[in-house]
Amino acid sequence: MLEATLEDLQARALERIRGARSMEELEAARVEALGRKGALGHISKELGKLPPEERARVGRLLNAVKQCLEESFEARRKEFEEEALRRRLEAEWLDLTLPAPEPKRGHFHPVTQVQAEIEDLFTSLGFTVLDGPEVETEYHNFDALNIPPDHPARDVQDTFWLTDGNLLRTHTSPVQIRGMERFKPPLRMIAPGRVFRNEEVDASHEHTFYQVEGMMVDREVSVAHLIYFMKLMVNAIFRREVAVRLRPGYFPFVEPGFELDMQCLLCEGAGCPACKHSGWVEMIGCGLVHPNVLRMSGIDPEEWMGFAFGLGLTRLVMMRFGIDDIRYLQSGDLRFLHQF
Amino acid sequence: MKFSFNWIRQLTENLHVSPQDLGRLITTKTAECEGVDAYGEHLAHVCVARVLAVEPIGSGRNKKVLVETGRYGLKTVVCGAPNCRPGMVSAYVPPGTRLDGREIGVAVIDGVASEGMLASGAELGINRDASGILELDGEPGAPLPGCEPDHVLEIDNKAITHRPDLWGHHGLAREVAAITGAALREPVRLDLLPEGAAPVRVEIEDLELCPRYSALALENVTVGPSPLWLQYRLQAVGLNPINNVVDVTNYVMAELAQPMHAFDWDLLRGPAICVRPARDGERLLALNEQEYRLDQRDLVIADARGPIALAGVIGGLDTGIHEGTRRIVLESACFQASSIRKTSSRHKLRTDASMRFEKAQDPVNTVRGLARALELLRQVCPGIRVAGGVADAGRPLPVPPSILLPVEWLCRKLGRAVEPAEVTRILKRLGFGVEEAEPGALRVTVPSWRATRDVSIKDDLVEEVGRMIGYDAIAPQAPAVVVAPPPPSPERLFHRAVRRTMVELGFTEVYNYSFVGEEQARRFGMDPADHVRVANPIGTDRTLLRRSLLPEIFENILENSKHYEHFRIFEIGREIHKQPAGLPREIPHMMAAIYSRQGVEDGLMELKRAAEHLMEGCELCPGFSRSYEHPARAGSVVWRGTVVGRLFELHPSLLEGRAAVLDLDLQVMLALQEDGKRYRPIRRFPASAFDLSVIADRRELAANLSRQLADLAAPELEAITYLRQYSGPPLPEGKKSVSFRLTVAAPDRTLSSEEVGAIRARIIEGMRARGYDFRL
Numbered sequence A: 001m002l003e004a005t006l007e008d009l010q011a012r013a014l015e016r017i018r019g020a021r022s023m024e025e026l027e028a029a030r031v032e033a034l035g036r037k038g039a040l041g042h043i044s045k046e047l048g049k050l051p052p053e054e055r056a057r058v059g060r061l062l063n064a065v066k067q068c069l070e071e072s073f074e075a076r077r078k079e080f081e082e083e084a085l086r087r088r089l090e091a092e093w094l095d096l097t098l099p100a101p102e103p104k105r106g107h108f109h110p111v112t113q114v115q116a117e118i119e120d121l122f123t124s125l126g127f128t129v130l131d132g133p134e135v136e137t138e139y140h141n142f143d144a145l146n147i148p149p150d151h152p153a154r155d156v157q158d159t160f161w162l163t164d165g166n167l168l169r170t171h172t173s174p175v176q177i178r179g180m181e182r183f184k185p186p187l188r189m190i191a192p193g194r195v196f197r198n199e200e201v202d203a204s205h206e207h208t209f210y211q212v213e214g215m216m217v218d219r220e221v222s223v224a225h226l227i228y229f230m231k232l233m234v235n236a237i238f239r240r241e242v243a244v245r246l247r248p249g250y251f252p253f254v255e256p257g258f259e260l261d262m263q264c265l266l267c268e269g270a271g272c273p274a275c276k277h278s279g280w281v282e283m284i285g286c287g288l289v290h291p292n293v294l295r296m297s298g299i300d301p302e303e304w305m306g307f308a309f310g311l312g313l314t315r316l317v318m319m320r321f322g323i324d325d326i327r328y329l330q331s332g333d334l335r336f337l338h339q340f
Numbered sequence B: 001m002k003f004s005f006n007w008i009r010q011l012t013e014n015l016h017v018s019p020q021d022l023g024r025l026i027t028t029k030t031a032e033c034e035g036v037d038a039y040g041e042h043l044a045h046v047c048v049a050r051v052l053a054v055e056p057i058g059s060g061r062n063k064k065v066l067v068e069t070g071r072y073g074l075k076t077v078v079c080g081a082p083n084c085r086p087g088m089v090s091a092y093v094p095p096g097t098r099l100d101g102r103e104i105g106v107a108v109i110d111g112v113a114s115e116g117m118l119a120s121g122a123e124l125g126i127n128r129d130a131s132g133i134l135e136l137d138g139e140p141g142a143p144l145p146g147c148e149p150d151h152v153l154e155i156d157n158k159a160i161t162h163r164p165d166l167w168g169h170h171g172l173a174r175e176v177a178a179i180t181g182a183a184l185r186e187p188v189r190l191d192l193l194p195e196g197a198a199p200v201r202v203e204i205e206d207l208e209l210c211p212r213y214s215a216l217a218l219e220n221v222t223v224g225p226s227p228l229w230l231q232y233r234l235q236a237v238g239l240n241p242i243n244n245v246v247d248v249t250n251y252v253m254a255e256l257a258q259p260m261h262a263f264d265w266d267l268l269r270g271p272a273i274c275v276r277p278a279r280d281g282e283r284l285l286a287l288n289e290q291e292y293r294l295d296q297r298d299l300v301i302a303d304a305r306g307p308i309a310l311a312g313v314i315g316g317l318d319t320g321i322h323e324g325t326r327r328i329v330l331e332s333a334c335f336q337a338s339s340i341r342k343t344s345s346r347h348k349l350r351t352d353a354s355m356r357f358e359k360a361q362d363p364v365n366t367v368r369g370l371a372r373a374l375e376l377l378r379q380v381c382p383g384i385r386v387a388g389g390v391a392d393a394g395r396p397l398p399v400p401p402s403i404l405l406p407v408e409w410l411c412r413k414l415g416r417a418v419e420p421a422e423v424t425r426i427l428k429r430l431g432f433g434v435e436e437a438e439p440g441a442l443r444v445t446v447p448s449w450r451a452t453r454d455v456s457i458k459d460d461l462v463e464e465v466g467r468m469i470g471y472d473a474i475a476p477q478a479p480a481v482v483v484a485p486p487p488p489s490p491e492r493l494f495h496r497a498v499r500r501t502m503v504e505l506g507f508t509e510v511y512n513y514s515f516v517g518e519e520q521a522r523r524f525g526m527d528p529a530d531h532v533r534v535a536n537p538i539g540t541d542r543t544l545l546r547r548s549l550l551p552e553i554f555e556n557i558l559e560n561s562k563h564y565e566h567f568r569i570f571e572i573g574r575e576i577h578k579q580p581a582g583l584p585r586e587i588p589h590m591m592a593a594i595y596s597r598q599g600v601e602d603g604l605m606e607l608k609r610a611a612e613h614l615m616e617g618c619e620l621c622p623g624f625s626r627s628y629e630h631p632a633r634a635g636s637v638v639w640r641g642t643v644v645g646r647l648f649e650l651h652p653s654l655l656e657g658r659a660a661v662l663d664l665d666l667q668v669m670l671a672l673q674e675d676g677k678r679y680r681p682i683r684r685f686p687a688s689a690f691d692l693s694v695i696a697d698r699r700e701l702a703a704n705l706s707r708q709l710a711d712l713a714a715p716e717l718e719a720i721t722y723l724r725q726y727s728g729p730p731l732p733e734g735k736k737s738v739s740f741r742l743t744v745a746a747p748d749r750t751l752s753s754e755e756v757g758a759i760r761a762r763i764i765e766g767m768r769a770r771g772y773d774f775r776l
């Protein structure tokens, strides 16, 4: 009697499991058959009333039915879960070619980029990076650099004078003086910065541009050492071996003074409009520090020697990126700046 | 400065170097040669020709001319020159010759085929006379006398400012001789100078301003055009041929770097030539036909009537050489460089003479100039006679300085060994006197033409030796120095970190000028009087030094908004603040801006996020607003209790769209940086959290609510976090609800739910006592 009921119950329950169209229907069927108050529970309560030998037989059958149904439920549940996962994955398709949300990364100014490279290079060589004021005294910009009062470099037309008698520095060289005032020798320093010349602006001239000053003062500093550092710098900046030449150049604060030319990268020295057909491009003014400059900064030129250089950073940046109009650098024009 | 290759060759012996190679050698050893250009190439083909017959053609000035050219045979040419006549001798240019970049061909003019042309001095580059064809002597077919093809070397003026001697061909020829090993010729014969008393007297008032003034008087002068060779020479180096007397003075200047001037002696008044400061208000009508008003800062040459020349700059028109001049006084003087430079720049008058004098010329050179001029005048001005001896006023010539040069020291400076014999040879070739002073040291005497300013210490000699052995002969060498990390530069590193953060957050770096105009300053509420002012600004919009980065950032926003709907920019630059005395204060600032034309992007909050990236825990304190700020969207940025900047939207009246701006003082921020971080143990007992929604007025600051909640939750408060805010039904108009999550804990145990409940009740009660309500 109970056995027939069990077999009937199993058949009906299996029917409902197969027929369930959703997780909810399946759960309802499970509760009806296997739940605490479900059909199987009801039968197991009846079990106690049976004689012992029959109880054992029906009990085994009951367990077999229960296990069968549980396995079926589980299998069907998995089917539903897999289906649900499949649908979710399907629905979550994403077009990865869409752009990432704004903002995009910004851009460093090209001068910042090259300046940082030079700072890093010289820092790795034991040079400290110094800074000086953009508004300078006549003393630091001229006198202390051995530029006499009647030197053409002091002409009004080149210098921005301020009504308070100070001036906008015309070169980064005053930082040499400030460096020597602050640190005692031996010293190695560079000083990148903004400089000013009262010049009409056109594609190759600006009244505001950038230089990097450099200086080394030690017991033994020679032209050979200067050449060593200059070559190192040029090769590092252009990331290749660049031919350079040193020729006489006149700057009152060095003696001897040089112009360092590097071979024109556009024509490889053959001559082109960019290098005025000479094959060489003027890059760095340099030399051994003039004894008067050392003396004025309280350093005995009989004990100490030094070299100094001034690099046209703006010009270097233009060469590095092939910029043909200097005015873009200070224009704030994002159509230009977004390229770097 | 232009140099004629032929001239240099004439001043040297055995110069076997091409003009191009010479240009390169001069660049690497002396001064930059900016170019070497062929000059008068066509003169290889041009020859003397005799006009045989002239026949008018057409209705114009053109004539059909038959010429005997010797070299090229009989030729027919068409010529329109008014002076073309039978029997004259002129210059013939055959077809195929290039003149001024244009090839002369066989052209048919007025029906006549012209086989080449007869040419004027201007067409041939010999002088500037284009009024007619050249009038010559000589046999047909001969080359034009003294007019050979030449090359012009262009030396950068800036590269020779310290070398007075290089402003003449002889000085450069000396360098060339030293470089190439050629011999230097001496063009001056001092023995030509006459002995005896001078017929003119020279008086110098100030020997500082005029250390030497030499003069030579000459008579029986015939003024006329110079011979072709002289005109051609001057023309090649860019000097304008005028007449034989003036041309000789210019020739001597171009050769010896000694400027000279010729006065018409008959037009001078009084017994003496006086060199003196001008009297205030004196005037000089100069050779350029301009009148100059002088004052006592100007040095003049004067006769009894007044100034006859502005010393070292320009001569007077009234006493100049003219066609009828019969007697002349040649001036060859030396003036103080700085005085000449000042006068020339004050009067905005730079002449070939002033350019040379401002380089500090050699006083020894004055009589050398006279001797050379006399020799040349005898060639180009037949019949000329000296009228007495040389007048020579001035102070004694300076003693040539002598320098002790230790050779071992020299080698250390160069970083290369040089034999004492080589040092001696090099210096001697450059005109220095050299003898051995002691073992290992040389006694070097500086020649007068290098001693005025250029060479005075042993370091100057390092340059002389270094450049002559060649810097490419010095091998690069790493110095033997102590290896140590350089002193740190915290400001640089900090600015770099700020830059990096801003770029990562999407901002693009701009560089702006340090200048602003008064209008710009006023627009942003700044008084122009508070700015450092430029005395000689480049333009009226660049008269002040910026006290804020904002005016230029604002310009960037306006300009870029023409091309972009939205963008982010920033600049790191210095504000320059006027001080009562001394240098202004330069304060580094970082200013960032977010622009959105549609006003969509929440620029203010994005900038606040940037500020928080740069300064963890910084706060915004609204309070006041400035004229250019949006009055409801502005506040100060406070970090660690200190105001470090402003965050605001630009006032909507200033632009279309929305622009938010963050301005930070990097100097203050750097000072507030902390390093000494210390670890705190992680709490061992779990914390509890609950949410509270406070109802407040719409303009109540969230930070204010948060602070009050935190006060009431202390000491158990671990953290308080803003969740959201809400306004709208069922809240009354003008009210909002702001929700926070509070986390509370005890250090030594887990708080029971009753304890947490009590804290929560305490907070609610406290807030209610302050008039707030809650959404519970």
Ligand SMILES: [Zn+2]
Pocket (backbone or CB within 6 Å): A264, A265, A266, A267, A268, A269, A270, A271, A272, A273, A274, A275, A276, A277, A279, A280
């Ligand atoms: Zn090139």
